[in-house]
Amino acid sequence: SQTIHQWPATLVQPVGSPLSLECTVEGTSNPNLYWYRQAAGRGLQLLFYSVGIGQISSEVPQNLSASRPQDRQFILSSKKLLLSDSGFYLCAWSVNRAHYTFGSGTRLTVV
Amino acid sequence: SQQGEEDPQALSIQEGENATMNCSYKTSINNLQWYRQNSGRGLVHLILIRSNEREKHSGRLRVTLDTSKKSSSLLITASRAADTASYFCATDGGGSEKLVFGKGTKLTVNP
Numbered sequence: 001s002q003t004i005h006q007w008p009a010t011l012v013q014p015v016g017s018p019l020s021l022e023c024t025v026e027g028t029s030n031p032n033l034y035w036y037r038q039a040a041g042r043g044l045q046l047l048f049y050s051v052g053i054g055q056i057s058s059e060v061p062q063n064l065s066a067s068r069p070q071d072r073q074f075i076l077s078s079k080k081l082l083l084s085d086s087g088f089y090l091c092a093w094s095v096n097r098a099h100y101t102f103g104s105g106t107r108l109t110v111v
Numbered sequence: 112s113q114q115g116e117e118d119p120q121a122l123s124i125q126e127g128e129n130a131t132m133n134c135s136y137k138t139s140i141n142n143l144q145w146y147r148q149n150s151g152r153g154l155v156h157l158i159l160i161r162s163n164e165r166e167k168h169s170g171r172l173r174v175t176l177d178t179s180k181k182s183s184s185l186l187i188t189a190s191r192a193a194d195t196a197s198y199f200c201a202t203d204g205g206g207s208e209k210l211v212f213g214k215g216t217k218l219t220v221n222p
Contacts, residue, residue: 049209057209099144100201102155103153
């Protein structure tokens with residue numbers, strides 16, 4: 001069956017520290033992969049999406065970057081976290097764009 | 112930038128009542144999707160309506176789409192306390208690989 005794994009569930013990091021959030025998908029090949037961020041009480045903001053290995057599209061200029069080293073692996077990174085990077089980060093995948101499946105999210109608090 | 116805009120931002124009703132949430136968008140779309148998010152969790156896909164469809168049903172859910180007005184509505188009939196969640200519309204535009212979300216409607220169903 002198709003599943004998506006996202007970890008960790010919660011993370012508290014100091015300002016200026018690096019970040020690496022990982023998302024992996026099982027049970028499908030060549031999915032489109034997405035990173036969204038949700039600020040408290042707000043909607044979802046698309047950060048990055050990828051249609052294939054090594055192909056990353058950035059939606060908003062910011063302190064974050066994404067990489068797709070393998071077909072079913074999507075990584076969100078930062079070299080130096082800012083307070084404004086706090087939020088709820090969601091990974092998602094889609095094969096036919098008719099149905100997006102989301103991970104359970106990572107709540108990041110930068111202190 | 113955000114594509115969909117839901118209203119109301121928050122809705123509080125009694126169990127058994129119907130809940131109607133609206134979504135407006137700005138550009139042409141291939142399809143429009145509705146998602147549900149329980150507090151602090153990932154999003155769950157509810158229903159998709161294609162641009163050539165006007166109405167769709169799934170259980171207690173009814174979705175309408177008016178492409179001339181660039182708007183959609185989600186109706187939940189005979190609401191239950193378990194329907195308490197945030198509901199988001201999302202649009203998939205032509206030629207784009209991404210799904211763009213609105214800010215959501217927070218629905219509270221009181222027992």
